[in-house]
Amino acid sequence: MSSSKKNNMLYIGIDLGTSRSVVSASNGNRKWVESYVGWPKDFVAKKMLGKRVLFGNEALEHRLALNLSRPLQNGVLKEGTEQDEAAVEELIGHLIELADIGTDSEICVAVGVPAEALKVNKIAIKNAISSHAKKLMVVSEPFSVAYGLGALDNTMIIDIGAGTVDFCIMHGTVPLEEDQRSILMAGDYIDEQLLRLLSEKHPEADFSLNMVRKFKEKHGFVGDPKRRVKVDAPVDGKFTEFDITEEMRRACESAMPAIVETVIDLIAGFDPEFQESVRKNIIIAGGGSQLSGLESYLTEATKQFESCTFTCIGDPLYAGADGALELATDMPEEFLEKL
Numbered sequence: 001m002s003s004s005k006k007n008n009m010l011y012i013g014i015d016l017g018t019s020r021s022v023v024s025a026s027n028g029n030r031k032w033v034e035s036y037v038g039w040p041k042d043f044v045a046k047k048m049l050g051k052r053v054l055f056g057n058e059a060l061e062h063r064l065a066l067n068l069s070r071p072l073q074n075g076v077l078k079e080g081t082e083q084d085e086a087a088v089e090e091l092i093g094h095l096i097e098l099a100d101i102g103t104d105s106e107i108c109v110a111v112g113v114p115a116e117a118l119k120v121n122k123i124a125i126k127n128a129i130s131s132h133a134k135k136l137m138v139v140s141e142p143f144s145v146a147y148g149l150g151a152l153d154n155t156m157i158i159d160i161g162a163g164t165v166d167f168c169i170m171h172g173t174v175p176l177e178e179d180q181r182s183i184l185m186a187g188d189y190i191d192e193q194l195l196r197l198l199s200e201k202h203p204e205a206d207f208s209l210n211m212v213r214k215f216k217e218k219h220g221f222v223g224d225p226k227r228r229v230k231v232d233a234p235v236d237g238k239f240t241e242f243d244i245t246e247e248m249r250r251a252c253e254s255a256m257p258a259i260v261e262t263v264i265d266l267i268a269g270f271d272p273e274f275q276e277s278v279r280k281n282i283i284i285a286g287g288g289s290q291l292s293g294l295e296s297y298l299t300e301a302t303k304q305f306e307s308c309t310f311t312c313i314g315d316p317l318y319a320g321a322d323g324a325l326e327l328a329t330d331m332p333e334e335f336l337e338k339l
């Protein structure tokens with residue numbers, strides 16, 4: 001930590017995600033919440049819920065009584081909707097509250113956001129944070145992951161989130177726009193594919209997006225199946241068992257070609273002398289990195305071009321927020337944008 005830091009300064013790292021938002025603070029607190037914000041629709045809802053605004057799972061549970069927002073859908077603050085901007089501000093306020101930092105410290109926040117949101121909505125995100133923090137920095141999510149892992153040179157980070165897969169090549173400096181790439185085929189896309197495949201194959205059963213996401217989080221895999229995937233779903237209100245192994249594989253693998261293509265493309269655009277070194281250092285982060293069989297599938301799929309080595313990180317939930325916290329703590333004062 002640089003010597004110019006004030007003692008009463010508290011540092012906070014935030015990973016603002018489409019599906020989950022995570023906070024990690026210099027007081028040791030780490031928390032996460034599903035990225036939902038909801039306001040009671042009317043005075044009845046307000047009386048029933050007894051709150052001005054609800055977050056995460058609690059908001060989802062009461063969604064019928066709420067105006068609900070998932071503000072970072074598709075990696076971008078949905079343009080123009082005031083409700084989403086307000087939701088981001090509430091969400092950040094809530095995360096800072098969860099970090100439980102007390103009232104007498106000044107706070108310095110680094111926020112990692114999907115790379116696309118960084119391009120399009122940096123100002124909106126800054127505005128959303130400005131009411132909470134003294135100093136702030138907004139960076140792309142894969143960069144904060146890389147920073148936290150100390151993977152700063154000749155490394156590629158792939159962050160498989162809900163709304164986007166973000167790619168970033170690190171070469172010892174703050175990454176530039178050309179070092180980063182985002183594609184929209186991520187976790188949400190896999191869920192949609194799985195729902196479509198299952199509804200086509202078993203029209204008699206009632207599958208929902210929420211259900212299939214849970215199936216994926218429990219049983220998702222790519223490559224040859226290690227076991228059969230069996231799940232229960234209602235048919236005329238009665239739970240029935242289905243073997244969904246093939247559909248699960250197809251849905252999860254549907255996101256892979258775009259990932260492979262982007263990896264090859266980004267490396268090909270990199271300084272030839274260092275390409276080999278990046279190929280051996282590809283790190284996969286984000287919730288989607290937990291798909292079973294992912295490392296070997298991608299190693300195999302890239303073989304026809306060049307041999308690459310993929311490694312999934314151990315703690316995908318907190319890696320982004322922990323990295324952002326390190327950034328907030330290390331960043332020279334002049335780098336932070338004062339508010």
Ligand SMILES: Nc1ncnc2c1ncn2[C@@H]1O[C@H](COP(=O)(O)OP(=O)(O)OP(=O)(O)O)[C@@H](O)[C@H]1O
Pocket residue numbers: 016017018019020021072075114141159160161162163164165186187188213216217218220285286287288289290291292
């Ligand atoms: N065990 C698991 N296996 C496969 N996928 C998982 C697992 N756990 C979570 N996911 C998926 O990971 C995605 C969420 O990952 P993450 O929390 O990194 O996304 P996010 O940061 O909210 O999204 P984004 O980075 O796009 O804004 C969701 O699609 C979720 O279903």
Ligand SMILES: [Mg+2]
Pocket residue numbers: 015016017018141159161162286320
């Ligand atoms: Mg993310």
